[in-house]
Amino acid sequence: xVQLVQSGAxxxxxxxxxxxxxxxxxxxxxxxxxSWVRQAPGQGLEWMGWISDNNGNTKYAEKLQGRVTMTxxxxxxxxxxxxxxxxxxxxAVYYCAREGRGSDxxxxxxxxxxxx
Amino acid sequence: xxxxxxxxxxxxxxxxxxVTITCRASQGISSALAWYQQKPGKAPxxxxxxxxxxxxxxxxRFSGSGSGTDFTLTINSLQPEDxxxxxxxxxxxYPLTFGGGTKVEIK
Numbered sequence: 612x613v614q615l616v617q618s619g620a621x622x623x624x625x626x627x628x629x630x631x632x633x634x635x636x637x638x639x640x641x642x643x644x645x646s647w648v649r650q651a652p653g654q655g656l657e658w659m660g661w662i663s664d665n666n667g668n669t670k671y672a673e674k675l676q677g678r679v680t681m682t683x684x685x686x687x688x689x690x691x692x693x694x695x696x697x698x699x700x701x702x703a704v705y706y707c708a709r710e711g712r713g714s715d716x717x718x719x720x721x722x723x724x725x726x727x
Numbered sequence: 728x729x730x731x732x733x734x735x736x737x738x739x740x741x742x743x744x745x746v747t748i749t750c751r752a753s754q755g756i757s758s759a760l761a762w763y764q765q766k767p768g769k770a771p772x773x774x775x776x777x778x779x780x781x782x783x784x785x786x787x788r789f790s791g792s793g794s795g796t797d798f799t800l801t802i803n804s805l806q807p808e809d810x811x812x813x814x815x816x817x818x819x820x821y822p823l824t825f826g827g828g829t830k831v832e833i834k
Contacts (some may be wrong), residue, residue, distance in 0.1 A: 656816075657825070658816070661823070670822065671822075673822065712761075713773045714761070715782065
């Protein structure tokens with residue numbers, strides 16, 4: 612069965628970086644792109660960006676341009692999202708999701724807390 | 728970026744009610760719209776893709792309609808497990824965007 616398993620919760624200080632992983636299984640990793648979505652406490656869903664299934668092409672939300680990098684390691688079927696220069700308003704649950712027709716499978720979420 | 732406006736932002740309904748949620752896009756997006764259900768502490772769950780196609784395993788009481796700028800999610804005969812927050816998302820243009828969400832609460 613399709614699964615996306617994310618890395619564990621992180622606590623970071625302002626200005627630091629965080630890298631969240633998303634390990635896929637149960638499907639051909641190179642056949643589907645991966646989106647990253649975050650949700651601040653009590654807030655709605657925010658699309659962060661997308662990485663292509665086969666050539667590493669990326670699309671990022673304008674507000675995160677320059678601070679976010681999405682990559683994949685096809686040898687381990689793992690996607691990564693790195694966010695730099697963290698601020699308190701980056702505190703959120705971060706999700707990866709497989710892009711089919713819609714985001715059809717999601718990781719369990721990774722809580723990233725930014726606090727001094 | 729395409730903006731998606733959901734209405735209402737919240738609603739109260741009873742088990743057995745028919746519920747309708749709307750999503751309006753700031754520009755035409757053809758049928759490139761999905762609907763998700765999210766329960767507290769859980770990841771979103773895809774209900775509808777391509778505006779009106781029911782995702783596998785989703786109960787048939789959920790349906791979607793619309794194209795262009797105006798879309799609707801309908802839940803026929805609301806069940807206790809349907810109390811949740813619902814989001815629309817457009818896939819027509821990058822950046823992909825979500826609506827603000829509709830919280831469906833028990834009356």
